[in-house]
Amino acid sequence: MFRATAGVVGLLGALAMVPPASAEDNAQYSVLIISRERLEVATSCEIGVYLNDQLSGRVFQEQSTSFNLPPGPVDVRLRLLPGQAPGCGAGVEDQRSTRLVLHAGQINKYRIALGQNGLQLKRADLGY
Structure with a gap:
């Protein structure tokens, strides 16, 4: 009985140390929609989206992808x-x-x- 009580008290103490989630932290990020x-x-080929030279997303026809990123510059x-589609091989x-x-x-x-x-980005309206 003592072990069970000590375990519950220890668990509650550990939970008290975890900071609560807050919606205010969302303002610290920027949303990038491509x-x-x-x-x-x-083309029917998929397009890779590289953020700071790292493949971060893939976009097919009539799709979009979004990223929550910290503020600042991003390449x-x-x-x-x-x-899988023919003609989608790597090239120059x-x-x-x-x-x-x-x-x-x-x-x-x-x-x-x-x-x-080649491929480029153009600013678009949010539409809402």
């Missing part, structure tokens, strides 16, 4: 990824990235478009 909803990129690069591509400066509490939406130098 959309491929329009048919501006006429975003888009790349066609090899996949533009290695340039777009530097975005994110601010705390801000929602940023960009759409993927095909530009003069």
Whole structure:
């Protein structure tokens, strides 16, 4: 009986040390949405989204992906990824990235478009 009581008291003490979750902490992050909803990129290949040169997401036609990121600069690069569809093999591509400066509490939406130098990001309206 003593062991059970000591265990419950110890568990309650451990729970008291854990800080409570708070919705206020969401203001410390920025939301980055990258959309491929329009048919501006006429390929069935998936597009890889690289954040600071690390593959962070994959976007297919008519999809979008979002990231909760800390405020500050982030380098975003888009790349066609090899996949199941024919013609999606790796090839020579533009290695340039777009530097975005994110601010705390801000929602940023960009759409993927095909530009003069390959895939690029264009600012988009949030739509709500």
